[in-house]
Amino acid sequence: MPSKKALTAVVSAAALLAAISLLAQAPAPAPGQNKGGIGLFRNQPAVPTGPAPKLADGTPDLTGVWLGGGASDADIANPRSLKEGSKVVMLPWAEALVKTRQSKEDPEANCLPAGIPRGSPYPWRMVQTPTHYFLLFEGNIHSYRQIFMNAKHPADPDPTWFGHSVGHWEGNTLIVDTVGFNDKFWFDYVGHPHTEKLHTIERYTRTDMGHLAIEVTIDDPGAYAQPFTTVGKAQLMVGAELLEYICQENNQDLPKLEGPARGPGGR
Amino acid sequence: MDRRFAVVAAAPALLLLAIPFFAQDAAAPAAGKGGKGGKGGPAKLLRPVEPAPRWPDGRVNLGAAPGHTGYWELRPGFAGRPSGPVPFQPWAKALFDYRQSSQKLTRPPYIDCRAAPGPEYLLAPGFEIIDAPDLKRVFLMDMGGSHSWRVIYTDGRQHPKKEDLRPTFLGHSIGHFEGDTLVVDTVGFNEKIWIMGSYPSTEQLHLTEKFTRPTLGSLEYEVTVDDPGAYTAPWSSRGVINETMAAGFVPNGEMFEYICEDDR
């Protein structure tokens, strides 16, 4: 018969895990908290509903300051952020690697880019020009991604953190196809890896004024036995501005990180 | 080795070495007239002179024309030398001299991947301007340095009140157009930045930048440093890119990725 202490520990751990999986979805506020909150931010203007807007030329308007929508940055295999029917099945080398990864090796903790599709708890902005769409990030390394509209990938792209993205519209959905990744970023805190064979397909659909549905199909035959798709829903932060966030300013934590790579609350 | 990587790998070293070698100063020629180059003597046009793109209301477009792309390639930088003697306060002069004396002991913060303001933003390998009148903003996309973005609000807003101003590396920028010149006013800097190489600054720093685009391939830049905490008077620097220079506007070119932190 387990001791009361052990039982308490088990229940606490279970509660911890439950809370983490709940909280790992950046856009969803924890129960009883954040009335009018979006993600970590309290007392935000209500997320509007109403029809999704269009630009003057009829293209869906995705511009705005958004929060969330990325895959779970705690663990990409979290079923709550996977599309129905998707499974994250690592190849043996990848499984073995994940078990050895240490928290302090996480490039994100080293002020390096989070790549695609790792979400962040900080807002981001979409800017649309006729030829390029830009994603401006407040968080991570306060950088940007370019999407070259109606363009082609180069034959042999140099491997980069954010890859080479080309976009086109299918109806009201923006499809962004990206190749040319390096293999350096982690998909999440747990340390899911990928290779330079990674090919992502993002689908952005503004379902109403305040919501942007985002699906990301991850296809990396070098690390995963089958493609899988993450789902997320970004919320519009009305009236918000992106603030500055310079990761290198005062990154004190790196030398203090101990132990294996894991989600924020631990496992 | 790919040319691009040679450029970016050299960028930090270039910056440290190249500060005294900037040829851009107040004597910059009128761009687009096919006339004299930076140091006197006739300069050859390396690219054809084309008119600057404009918005339907006639206002100059600092970015790419709709349907086109393009960015400003820089080798090594844009405005790096004051136009005249710098009116230092004594403490600032001492600090400047110290920074100049040893590049082993002192490093500009952007070498450590921190975002850098004003002219420091406009360094090799280059930057792109997104002129977005619909959003009432102009964005400057930095390729080198911290590979980050800077926003200039052109919606008529004022700076936050002093007590609400949060000191940052890039400050809070508001801009308006005077004819074909974007005038940008920035306050709210922290004290972790260096200006134009080794020049000190305080939280009182107030930068005024002017961007003028006389032709598709030319950009004139003037920055005024007004920091009563470090200098006894404002001082300026100017830079020009035009069609006579080896590096300049790359029409239909694309920015590439450079991640500073990865390069350390």
Add this chain to the structure above:
Amino acid sequence: MRVHLGAAIIVAALLALPLLAHHSGAAEFDANKKIDLTGIVTKVEWTNPHAHFYMDVTDANGKVTNWNLELASPNVLIRNGWSRNSVKQGDKVSVTGTQAKDNSNLGTASTIVFPDGHKLNFLGADDPAIGR
């Protein structure tokens, strides 16, 4: 049992939510090492990726130790009701939180209470209504 569940959720919420930021908080701080300190603020770093404040804590023997308390990013704090001056040098505060795994004088500031009773926390200026 209920009390323990509530405590676990509060700890998880305070630990997990903000530390989605840029590293795994559980890799740095130990949820079982609780701290409860009262002292005088000596410095505030209003920086990313985390704001920090430092405080001198005097023990029963008169020995003064300087503690480094970590907060969420100013980008979160500002949006949640803090200003740069919500904690200032010279403030006397009582702090509860968790300590770094390496036992150094470093911890998270989960709650910060001022002499007049007003409270701040790791994420913002309101008391979290969690687990109630």
